[in-house]
Amino acid sequence: MAMPQPIDEEEEPSTIEEVWERTPSYPGFQVEIIDGSLVVTPHGNFRHARLNYFLHTAFVEIAREKGWYLCHELTIHLESNHDRIEPDLVIMPPDPPTFGDSEVFGRGVLLVAEVTSRGNAIRDRFTKPRNCALSGVPLYLLIDPVDAPTAITLFSDPSDDGYRTIDRVVAGEKLRLPEPFGLVLDTASLR
Incomplete structure (x- = not known):
């Protein structure tokens, strides 16, 4: 009688990055690494989609003028702690440095830019702002409709301690973005 051959089992992942890489995509959900933990969240609701549309339209003209890309569902590799985030909007130049084929x-x-929800x-x-600052992301824009009124916050001037400058307005007010944008974001439509 022949002895059964040992089953060749795939080696278990040893790092959170390996777990993340092997996690299949699930329609309606995004999978991120945040502070060393795997985080699975559902995509937003109608209000979230409306706010994402606001973001996209607010930047489409300057992106065209400067040859930048407006990206959704793009993974950002944060070098400071190896987080992988998938922001609601990423604005990038034509040839950003990449990590592999699917991460910038x-x-x-x-x-x-992120649109937050209660979860x-x-x-x-x-x-995310702290980790983005530590990894050199120049600007982090947050639309926060969780508590009324909707707040719009721009984090800028990244350092080893986080962002040095935080500018916050409520929906209906204007928010100035520094260079290379040099524009005023009109949030009147967010009221």
């Missing part, structure tokens, strides 16, 4: 280094983008408010308000 945070230091190579121009702006990361991810703490991460979007505090964790």
